[in-house]
Amino acid sequence: MSEKKPQEKALTYKNRPLTRCGDELYYGSMDDKYIIMMKVLDSTPLKDTKVSGKVLVQLMYTDPEISLKDRVVKKSEKQGLYNALDIGAIWLERALAGK
Numbered sequence: 001m002s003e004k005k006p007q008e009k010a011l012t013y014k015n016r017p018l019t020r021c022g023d024e025l026y027y028g029s030m031d032d033k034y035i036i037m038m039k040v041l042d043s044t045p046l047k048d049t050k051v052s053g054k055v056l057v058q059l060m061y062t063d064p065e066i067s068l069k070d071r072v073v074k075k076s077e078k079q080g081l082y083n084a085l086d087i088g089a090i091w092l093e094r095a096l097a098g099k
Contacts (some may be wrong), residue, residue, distance in 0.1 A: 013027065034060065038084050040055055093095050
């Protein structure tokens with residue numbers, strides 16, 4: 001019999017999923033109309049880890065029928081991952097609420 005691994009809980013921020021793929025982070029659910037994509041543009045080493053510098057934040061449609069170029073609703077560059085995630089959470093909340 002194979003042993004079952006304990007199921008890992010997905011990372012969330014403000015009750016929405018947060019997924020990382022390399023230097024890109026996706027905030028929100030693909031089941032919703034919008035999602036936030038954050039791309040770390042530069043980082044600096046700090047001891048044994050890298051700290052993000054400039055981060056590109058984009059509010060995007062999740063509809064696969066729309067071309068990639070037309071999916072971007074808003075975009076901005078922020079200094080640091082916290083600032084990028086903070087503005088991304090605000091944009092996503094407002095977009096999903098229809099404001």
